[in-house]
Amino acid sequence: MILEGKLLIGQSAVRGTEAAVHGVNPAKNQLLEPDYPGASQADIERACQLASDAFDGFRITSPLQRAELLEAIASEIEAIGQPLIERAQLESGLPEARLIGERGRTCNQLRLFAGLLRSGAWQELRIDPALPSRTPLPRSDLRYQLMPLGPVAVFGASNFPLAFSVAGGDTASALAAGCPVVVKGHPAHPGTSEWVGRAIQRAVASCGLEDGVFSLLFGEGNALGQALVADPRIKAVGFTGSRGGGMALMQIAQSRPEPIPVYAEMSSINPVILFNGALQQDEGVTQGFVTSLTLGAGQFCTNPGLLLAVEGAELNQFLSQAGELLSTQVAQTMLTPGIHSAYEQGVAVLAAHPAVTTLARGCSTTGPNQCQPGLFQVQADAFIQNPLLHNEVFGAACLVVSCRDYAQLKQVLEQLEGQLTATLFMDESDLPRAKEIFPLLERKAGRILANSWPTGVEVTHAMVHGGPFPATSDSRSTSVGSSAIRRFQRPVCYQDIPDALLPDSLKDSNPYAMKPVIDGAH
């Protein structure tokens, strides 16, 4: 199995003709072969047209057929074996164990949606039966289902080369919904992307589905992404990346003759509130914090970038322990030179800010593109007055905001933008204070945690990986967990439609596991 540096358009593999992207080994600052010449406008058009042509056929496949597709993708990914892990390591600088775990999550994710399709209520079927003898007017037979939006453009993310990339959560949920997918492969891991893309190609073929169900394109710069989002055949967008990138895509999507939804996960500093009771007990809070902060060089959307606590002896002791622990953390290679230089810049801004104290730095770097962790502190007044300090620093940096009292801590929270997560460390004695700020956290975040760190994101039914702007562009959804499928669906009502025309799931003889809600009665 060799990497060919090709675009995957339906079942074909073609060399692009535009400026190429290259993987880079960030641990050595070395270009990786092969190069991936970019998609031309004609390539983009072809992928979108194939997706559009495949849509009507794909969306009426049975849930079982789509479950089989998702399971086949998972198996094909596993079948690549060690070469996939090695290539992902080379391209991302992430450790092997992490990538093996991430592959497991990726396949679990695909299988979660397969399970949902087999048994879940993902189509929200509703039937209000006809009432022919109702007066003054009879009622028609009304049937309701969610149907897929149409072809979806998925943008691979750099920080999860498997779980949020070519066959990641966006792709899995879009395919589950019945939407063909056109992926813009992340330029940081084109080789990993090609192999995973070929796994999907094989699964599409072995399941006997139409070519256009899946394509994978590469392109340098922003032109490919912009063209995809502007293409009239694309009906929704899944994106994980920077705030600037997400905002640009939202702008394009809204300016189309037909605006489309963009699900962009963009920016979150994930405030963690350390109550005094919890600090007094500690019980692993310090260790947990440093582990969570430095996990994967801090390159998680849910990295704890902001600690809030009331100043005093408890906080001082926590910070001195945490600083000590942090200073022993070795530097880890970051995903790309670009991410590394953005981290360096973000940390430099913190370090140079007159109101910010540097509490601790991790071990010095020993190679290129390494992340030296950092712990910084600022008084709440200064934090409130400097919105610049509210920005995400992607990597293992955390800013501690020390507050005069809980009233001020609440003020700080009020100032924050929308977040993916908000976390409380508390014990029984903190309950009254936690109660007071809890409603605020519900308004600010998509997930609220008590006494555990936000970096672990379970892929289950009750997970929400989303949140108010700018955490995401659309707080009404999640990008992780089974309810992510809802992003790519819209309701359609069928009024007095003859059985022969109804979708199978709404026929009286409904062959699927999903049962409709009749007259609203659950």
Place this chain on the structure above:
Amino acid sequence: MILEGKLLIGQSAVRGTEAAVHGVNPAKNQLLEPDYPGASQADIERACQLASDAFDGFRITSPLQRAELLEAIASEIEAIGQPLIERAQLESGLPEARLIGERGRTCNQLRLFAGLLRSGAWQELRIDPALPSRTPLPRSDLRYQLMPLGPVAVFGASNFPLAFSVAGGDTASALAAGCPVVVKGHPAHPGTSEWVGRAIQRAVASCGLEDGVFSLLFGEGNALGQALVADPRIKAVGFTGSRGGGMALMQIAQSRPEPIPVYAEMSSINPVILFNGALQQDEGVTQGFVTSLTLGAGQFCTNPGLLLAVEGAELNQFLSQAGELLSTQVAQTMLTPGIHSAYEQGVAVLAAHPAVTTLARGCSTTGPNQCQPGLFQVQADAFIQNPLLHNEVFGAACLVVSCRDYAQLKQVLEQLEGQLTATLFMDESDLPRAKEIFPLLERKAGRILANSWPTGVEVTHAMVHGGPFPATSDSRSTSVGSSAIRRFQRPVCYQDIPDALLPDSLKDSNPYAMKPVIDGAH
């Protein structure tokens, strides 16, 4: 009970200080007293601040409490009695029977959401229980619910002075979700709005809820609406009106520092396909068509503005009968002078177009602002070449597109923008052809009907009043029916949160009717 011409801000009633709006009796072109001076910036701020202050308290009221609020609003509206109907008649020109029916629908709508709150699955509760002994890592306890977005700005619509105005579908679904509402009263029926607004005020007070749960503002021109949508305390918008108006609000909402969702229902010509089999049988199709077209002077979002059929003897006979029937229809007063002049203009464009034939007009007008129905015809080629002919003409005008064959009919459908409805008139013999275009209709419309006219919109669980752009700004939702509540909700996940902090519905002791889905098992 007299009308005072006041803004209702929380429980207060105050005279505005800006340029006033006046009701107009469209049947006589007469200004109606009192005047309604517009809201100042300070009034807007106050209403939004009250709504924002009320949010946390309102959203944690029990479903039962909110059900009682909705039922109290319905009772208060009914208690106004005949004066409300008379005022609505004066302001809208709509007949008494229609307004009595519309009041019934309005109250049913409020009670539908009350019923949903009492027993429905509107919060989509999910629990993935903790797995403390899972390896390699234990799983946290994860609980999921939909929570309300925050204060909602609702724009009253002119064409449903009761059912889509102050206490209409948007208000009912937003209040049901737990969102405080600030209504911009439609300037065409301020008196009706004041009375309904006061009914809501009384209901809010009698239910012991916070003032800010509801406010009603008036204002001339676009400034009030723009200020409301731009206000950072407003978190979502419900709007029914013109395409231009809806697009302007979408633009403002997207340009905010924190973009918010806009649910704008804007424009639909509701294509009706008359298959030959159905035309041969007729069986009331002609009569049904003319009744649907002229109902309420055609001022329905779901008015059948476009008929598609294959040219031939069957179509000719249908058109000659429909034309004859139409020519006997009396002219009806339209809602406002503005709507009437837009109708006249739209009809003039059709009549003057070289490719369009005027098949029939209804009876001549006998008073101001009357709608003289119109039936027009164009060949499919010309229709395809003239996108101008695809525009909605709001009122009792219909354009018949005659197609060479079914392939061309399909071409015409492909050219259409998104629609609220698409309708098939067909019999058994038409089934193969209907099957061929059905997938296209699913992609284009929010509701598909067979052998009935789209103007009746049931308020039930399976209804979809929505559709792809520009029918609405957000095809993922409906503005009629119980699933409209989903527009004003977003998911939140609670991870390992102590029982004392969990929302009641997610506590182990959940006191409500709604049961969570455990581990995805329905």
